[in-house]
Amino acid sequence: MKKTINKTAEATEMKLFAGEKLLVILSLIGFALAAGIALYISLYGSVILPEGDVERAFSFNAAIAMFILSIAAILPISGLSSSKRKSIRWFFIPATLYAYGIETIQHFRGFNPRFSRAGSIIDNVAGILFGIDSLLIIVVTALFAIPFFRRKRPHERPLVVLGIRYAFVSTMVAFAAGLWMIVEQGRYTGAAGNLIVLHGLGFHALQALPFLGWLLERARSDVQRARRMIHTGSIVWSISILLVGLQTALGRTVFEWTPLPLLAGAALIVWLAAFVIAGLELLRSTKVSETPNPL
Template identity: 20%
Template sequence: MTTTTARTGRQRRHRPLLTLTAAMAVLALVTAAGLAVDDRTLLGANVWLKPFKFAVSFAVYGFTLAWILSVLPRRSRLAEWSSTVIVAVSVVEVAIITFQAARGHRSHYNDTTPFDSRLWSIMGASIMVLFVAHLVVAVVALRQRLPDRVAAYGIRLGLLLALLGFLAAIPMVMSTDTGIDGISGAHAVGVPDGGPGLPLTGWSTTGGDLRVGHFIGMHGLQALPLLAFLLTRTRLGTSQSTRLLLTAASAYAATVAIVTWQALRGQPLLAPDAATLAAAGAVVVATLIAGTLIVRSARVG
């Protein structure tokens, strides 16, 4: 990155996103302290675990978006405005999650009382607004020409994979028959929410869990730009690097689809059946073959 580009990036730092990042980092520390001193549990997990995870997630998300806006070659007021909307709805989302955790109540899918139902409705609307605002930022990034093609591919593909992560969460709110009064949605499939789960993530070890695909997809926003950065440090040319990025993004999207399909069949992440293993194996083999051919073409060239 040239000195001029770096200076332009500093001048176009999106302060609301950076403020969100800092606020979420502070909240992560506060909720981490809550994990240490408050032994209350909800659905088998400490009440402060969910706000802690969301605080970390939004801190990473906000920082990544702020960086993306800073490296776009042209300032986009539409993208900046959409990012400010993202900040607003993110604050609403995390505030409700934290408030409900402090009360010892569920935040997601909770229609137990009119007040809980209203909070859940606000959260649902906030996520829809966040999705649309993120889509706007993705479209702006797709339309602008970044001077570094490899970085451009990494940013664009990362933004698109995050959109896929949003879509992977849709089945969570489509389950209305959970068997629990006042609960209209679930993370788990085939078993109630709150059963045995993996450490920290809480992903079900006895049934399917739709959070897996959502998590993997959302973090494509960081994974693809990082891969692009690493590829620029190799001897591969621009053409080979971009083809490798497209191959990696395809494999990443296929992974999101496979783990979501696995979850929808009520299957734990760590207990895949033959069909899931076959699908995953096909993706791995196809990715390795494509990657090998791309690298060999670079050596021949």
């Protein structure tokens, strides 16, 4: 009886989002802030003197909300004990609330929340704390990624976990771009390089790559073929990040018709093709399951 209960509990824990209501609510707060800021921008514009730009607050809140939603999805399948999951959950809640608050409030006050040159000592201290908060998020996320790589052959959700492993590699690149922005004290480098593109592309791997695994899992695709598709889609995604990083390091925009951006775009098209194929397989399998059995 005890073994049956343990198996049932384990199956429940392996469901995406299971037990992570607070993190989901936390992400919804970020999306609500982003929506409110978008409405403000449509009415009054984005610039608030001397340094504020609420458009940046909009993109930041939306991005952090999506990041937290991704963490909420995969935390139950990390294999961590309930106490460790609780520790991670209760780290992200205050850390994210502070990030939402400082980014939003400072921009609406007209100050850069990270590198203010017009603010008071209090504004500078708040910016330093923001930097520390960001560094702690990087450290905790890196520690959270470790369990996914320790499991040599995950018996539960293997396709999703494979996508998560690749996603965390891209996420570390995104964090590196964030640290780069701290060093540069801004998002721009060189003549036209914009680190925010690299930063965002790296973070979106947390949605794109596990979701590919989820589609193939739901479609009940052949496991070996599904693994090849995830490897292919994830590798080309990683290649696109590498190419975007090189273009940015050269101080050039990724929105130009030159070899590196074109190759990065081609790599993302290959990922998109894998995503579309997985979606079609899921649609096909759904139709087959809904077809009535003549016998």
